Amino acid sequence: MKKIKIAGVPEHFNFPWTKAIADNKFSDKGINLEWTAIPEGTGRLNQMLRDGQTDMAIILTEGIIKDILAGNHSKIVQIYVESPLIWGIHVDHNSPFETPESLKDKIVAISRFGSGSELMARVHAHQMGWDNDRMQFEIVNTIEGAVTALQNKSADYFMWEQFMTKPLVDQGIFRRVGVCPTPWPSFVIAVRDEVLENDTEAIRTVLNVINNFTKNFKKEENISTILSDTFNQNENDILEWMDLTTWSQSSMDESSLNKVQNELLELGIITKKGTFAEIVKAL
Structure with a gap:
């Protein structure tokens, strides 16, 4: 074997x-x-x-x-x-941010550098016409880490596959303000x-x-x-x-x-x- x-x-x-x-x-x-x-x-x-x-x-x-x-x-x-892959753009349920446009220059929660959560945040920023060099990141390792970061405001938004995060949206922990499909x-x-x-x-x-x-x-x-x-x-x-x-x-x-x-x-x-x-x- x-x-x-x-x-x-x-x-x-x-x-x-x-x-x-x-x-x-x-x-x-x-x-x-x-x-x-x-x-x-x-x-x-x-x-x-x-x-x-x-x-x-x-x-x-x-x-x-x-x-x-x-x-x-x-x-x-x-x-x-x-x-x-359809990435959901998520904020804390009680966050003041209502649209993807409102997240310009805000802090992104990512699992780690080189991860899909970082790279797709950059894809989304490019699509929005934002300056990638102005992006700020908070490393959170996991979805659970992202929940904590968004709740304590050390990060403002988090991108992850929309169906895996759907239970958190349904529970009123995350709020999804948009989606960003991969172009590949x-x-x-x-x-x-x-x-x-x-x-x-x-x-x-x-x-x-x-x-x-x-x-x-x-x-x-x-x-x-x-x-x-x-x-x-x-x-x-x-x-x-x-x-x-x-x-x-x-x-x-x-x-x-x-x-x-x-x-x-x-x-x-x-x-x-x-x-x-x-x-x-x-x-």
Whole structure:
């Protein structure tokens, strides 16, 4: 049995992995896939790839591209979720801010630098025509940390996937004042170069298993009820989320990578473009 370590955020997008593990889909193919949930998000996942704490990561597209260009010795092997991630723009329920426009030059709560919460705050600021150099950040690590920061006013707003934060909106803890969809596929699968070189066939097996599983994931019996119970979500919200979400079984091609890099370059998230071979390895 070949052991492969994989990590990702504990969100509904990644439930196919934990469900497939529980259903012995990987072990039946000789893979002991060890899942680690990382609530801190993309910045922490990038660090785990760099440090060899994980072999694979399900990670935000913009975050891993930026980090590979900054020296992370990993490659994107596949797009995991093709559909955009819809980021909610949240303030404290009792905050005076009512619109995205009112948040100009305000303090953004982020999980850590290099995270999706930072990068998408920069995307949003660019779309609004604000000066990125004037942005201020407060590191909060997790959603719970963001709740505290917004309540004690050490930060003014927080961006996170809108359905994962919906229970906090429903409970009157957060108030959502807007949304900001990513202009690219939301999640990719990244693998450390060393693992790609030494365990190519094992990684191919992992991809084949998850791709076969995600093709039919929406048809799994009672899946909306299971997701609702697992993530403490209203089932109608889960059904809406499933309708908006498209899992991919395809590699990232050169034109798709260039499109993402051009967007990131224009936004100032990266300062140079990398080659296809530096960032992507199709298996």
